[in-house]
Amino acid sequence: MASNKIALITGxxxxxxxxxxxAMAHKGIDVVITYHSQQAExxxxxxxxxxxxxxxxxxxxxxxxxxxxxxFVAQLKETLSATFGVTHFDFLVNNAGTALYSPFESTTEEQxxxxxxIHLKGVFFLTQQLLPxxxxxxRIINISSxxxxxAMVGSSAYGAMKGGIEVLTRYMAxxxxxxxxxxxxxxxxxxxxxxGGGHVRDNKEINxxxxxxxxxxxxxxxxxxxxxxxxxxTDEARWINAQRIExxxxxxx
Numbered sequence: 001m002a003s004n005k006i007a008l009i010t011g012x013x014x015x016x017x018x019x020x021x022x023a024m025a026h027k028g029i030d031v032v033i034t035y036h037s038q039q040a041e042x043x044x045x046x047x048x049x050x051x052x053x054x055x056x057x058x059x060x061x062x063x064x065x066x067x068x069x070x071x072f073v074a075q076l077k078e079t080l081s082a083t084f085g086v087t088h089f090d091f092l093v094n095n096a097g098t099a100l101y102s103p104f105e106s107t108t109e110e111q112x113x114x115x116x117x118i119h120l121k122g123v124f125f126l127t128q129q130l131l132p133x134x135x136x137x138x139r140i141i142n143i144s145s146x147x148x149x150x151a152m153v154g155s156s157a158y159g160a161m162k163g164g165i166e167v168l169t170r171y172m173a174x175x176x177x178x179x180x181x182x183x184x185x186x187x188x189x190x191x192x193x194x195x196g197g198g199h200v201r202d203n204k205e206i207n208x209x210x211x212x213x214x215x216x217x218x219x220x221x222x223x224x225x226x227x228x229x230x231x232x233x234t235d236e237a238r239w240i241n242a243q244r245i246e247x248x249x250x251x252x253x
Contacts, residue, residue: 004030004054006089007233008076008130010063011035011096013042015193016143019226020093021045025052027230030084032076034061034096057083063096064117066125073129080133090138091233092130094123094165097143099195104156112157119161124168137180141232142169144187144244150252162187166244173242182241186229189248191220215250224249 007024011017012033021031031049035042035058042058049056057079061072080086100107100115123142134140144166147159165185172183190210192201200206200219211218228247231237 003084003086004028005091005233006030006032006080006084006086007091007093008032008089009034009093009095010061010126013038013045013058015195016188016191016222016225017093017095018045019222020095020229021049021056021226022052023226023230024091024233025049025054025056027234028054029091029230029233030055032057032059032079032089034059034063034072036060036062036096055084061096063122063126064114066117066122069126069129073133076130076133088133088135090135091141092127092134092138093141093143093229094127095143096122099197099199100158101154101199102157103154107157115157115161119158120164120168123165127172131176134181139233139237140169140172140176140181140183141229142166142172142183142185143229144185146187146189146246146248146251148187149246169244170242177241182232182238184232184240184242185244186225186232187244187246187248188225189214189220189246189251191222191225193222210251213252214248215253218249220247220249 007029009017009021012021013035021033024031046056046058062068097119142165144162147155148162148166169183169185190200207219225247
């Protein structure tokens with residue numbers, strides 16, 4: 001029997017990353033998630049995935065620190081061998097990230113660098129270092145944001161990095177095409193999670209303002225996103241490449 005395909009999802013211990021991992025498992029895809037500090041939560045997700053009938057593992061990774069990437073890649077190789085009995089994986093989902101709500105005029109260089117390291121530099125160099133482990137014919141899915149298309153006060157640094165990711169994805173698609181690797185962007189709108197300290201979920205004023213500006217009349221939920229990412233890893237999505245898919249319910253049209 002052929003072994004399952006394997007997805008690596010950064011930031012998979014909570015929020016959208018957790019939902020993506022669950023959606024992958026429902027499609028019979030084995031999963032490796034990374035977590036920054038929430039080891040207990042990550043292990044809980046691993047157990048949930050195993051209960052869905054797939055193999056799963058969790059590895060610690062600080063996606064903002066390129067110096068830890070080589071040892072992480074070595075650890076991933078060991079995990080692929082020990083847990084999955086393989087040397088390569090198929091799908092990379094660059095999901096890990098943090099929010100920054102700061103006006104343009106007062107955003108510090110330190111804040112800017114931190115957001116850049118996580119959302120742009122980290123994605124660039126982690127993907128680069130993982131390329132030898134990605135199977136030919138694999139997929140790369142980079143998570144962007146609606147904030148790369150529309151502007152909201154306080155998200156200049158974050159939105160700029162996500163804009164960079166969208167351009168970078170097209171270059172990945174172009175340069176990795178000879179290996180049959182497709183690269184796409186999924187751009188969620190505002191989602192009710194603990195992201196940014198529950199900024200959208202817990203602030204009723206922000207929540208209702210976004211819902212009133214969304215064609216489908218509500219704010220997004222994690223279940224609105226995970227399945228889109230999982231779909232991009234199926235055979236049905238094999239001809240989708242270098243695309244930006246916004247999953248926002250039609251916000252700010």
